[in-house]
Amino acid sequence: MKRPLVIAHRGASGDAPENTLAAYKKALDFGADGIEIDIHLSKDGRLIVCHDEKVDRTTDGKGLINDMTLREIxxxxxxxxxxxxxxxxxxxxLEEVLDLLREKDILLNIELKNGIIPYRQLEEKVLQRIKDYRMKEKIIISSFNHTSLMKIKQLNQSIKTGVLYVAALVEPWEYAKKIKADALHPLFYNIRPELVRNCRQSSIDINTFVVNEAIELSLISKLGVSGIITNYPDRARRIIG
Ligand code: G3P
Ligand code: MG
Known part of the structure; x- marks a missing residue:
């Protein structure tokens, strides 16, 4: 069985401030196979890499990203x-992350954070950047907003999409097929042999989040998932290989 890909959640966010260059460089140094980032839209329509809608928790500023210009951010x-x-x-x-990774052999998981604020044309803007950088083979777009994932597929069916979810869904592999997704991105509590078996039969990848503890990394990596999203890519590589 192939080992799962180790995908650094917001970069190596257990060892550096999340979604910063420092966190991404650490992820590369630690031998991560992929990096997961979160995207919002600024007031002036720029693709901003940050987890929360507001900058309050992870910066010295305050306010909604969507109320600020890039200059202010x-x-x-x-x-x-x-x-x-x-x-x-x-x-x-986003362009700065693409610049960092374009020459690297690494997967980029772009999570669209449009679950709370319906950012106008977020999908079009992200797809345009991927096209500009010719990086579509290295990218998977995920979101908790599955309508947005459908829109991505309608705009460009060759871009990979991953369905983020937390609840214990009924036959999520059927749902993935219905919305033409390439992968499921479940919370790791949801991993069961039945899920792995059915996804494999339907050629649907499973990239599970967020697996941080050594015992969890060890157990989940043996269940046949395709990727593990973790804050600790160094720990994951030591345990998984
Ligand atoms: O993409 C996996 C994970 O990042 C989803 O949750 O809140 O950490 O973005 P969150
Ligand atoms: Mg995320």
Missing amino acids: KRLDAGSWYGEAYRGEKILV
Whole structure:
């Protein structure tokens, strides 16, 4: 059985401030096979890499990303909340992440954070960037907003999509087929042999989140999933191989 891919959640966010260049570089140093990032839209329509709708938790600023221009967002410090050593880290735009990864042999999981705020034309903008950078083979787009994933497929059926979910769904592999998704991205509590078997039969990948503890990494990696999304890619590589 092939070992699952190790996908660094918001970069190596257990060891550096999430969704910063420092976190992505650490993920690369730790030998991650993939990096997961989160995307919002700024007031001036830029693709902003940040987990929350607001900048409050992970920067020295306050407010909604969608109420701020890129210029305002770039003034914020996205590192010192995590540790003084990271002062000066900035919130990134998608293009900066694509610049970092375009020459690397690594998967990029772009999570669209349009579950709360329905960002206008977020799908079109992300697809345009992927096209500009010619990186579609290296990318999977995931979201808890499955309508948005359907839209992605309608706009470009060759872009891979992954269905994020937390609940214990009934036959999620059938649902994935219905919305033409390539992968399921379940919370790891939902991994059962039946899920793995049915996904395999339907050629649907399973990338599960967020698996951090050593015991969880060890158990989940033996269940036949295709990817494990973790804050600790170094730990995951040591345990999984
Ligand atoms: O993509 C997996 C995971 O990132 C989904 O949850 O809230 O950490 O973005 P969240
Ligand atoms: Mg995410």
